[in-house]
Amino acid sequence: MTIHNWDYAPEALEVQVSELLLATADRSDELVDESVRLVLQELRQHLNMEVIFVSEIRNGQRMFQHVDTAPGKELIATGGGGPLEESFCQCVLDGILPGLVQDATSHPAFAKLPATPFRVGAHLSTPIVLASGKVYGTLCCFSQAADESLTAKDLQKLECVARITARRIDIKQARQLQPAEENRTPCGPASPGKL
16 A cells, blocks of 8 residues: 655644554554555655664663665665664754754764764654653654755654554554453452452
C-alpha cells in the first residue's frame, strides 16, 4: 500500500496514516509491526533521506528496532545500537540539537555533538512518547549530505508518524500484558474450608 501524497496538513496526514495502519491489520507480534514499517519507508522516500529508524531507549542504550535505508546506504541496521549518550538522539532529547537540522556540520552545536562513524548532514528527530508519558525512544531520519530544502512541515510529518507509532506500541504492549493479567488469581481471603 502506498501513500501517494504526503503534502497534507499534519492533522490530515495523521488521519491518512491512521487509516493506512487500520487497513493493514496486525500480522505481527512485534512492537513495530509491518504496517508501521511501510509508513516509515514511504516517509523516508518522501523526505528524500538515506536512513529512517525507530529506536528504543533502555538501560542507557539506544537500540534500533526498525531501520529503513535507501539502496546502498546501509549505514546502520535493525538490531544495532549503542550508548544513548553517544547519539544525536540524546542531543535532541536534551535540547542541545533541534529536531530539524539541515546541516549538522554547520550547526552551532556541532562541537558538542558525539562523533559518528559516518558524516551526518541533514537530520530530523523526534521522541516517541507513550500514553504513560514515558519516552519509548526516537523516530529519526538522516542523510550524509546537507539538505537546505527541509522545513518545519517535514518535521511535523515525522512527529505525526511518531505519535501514531507510539499508539501502536501502546496497543501492542497492552496486548502483551493482557494474558498475564487474565491468568493472575485475585488475592483475597480464602473461602471457608479451602486452603
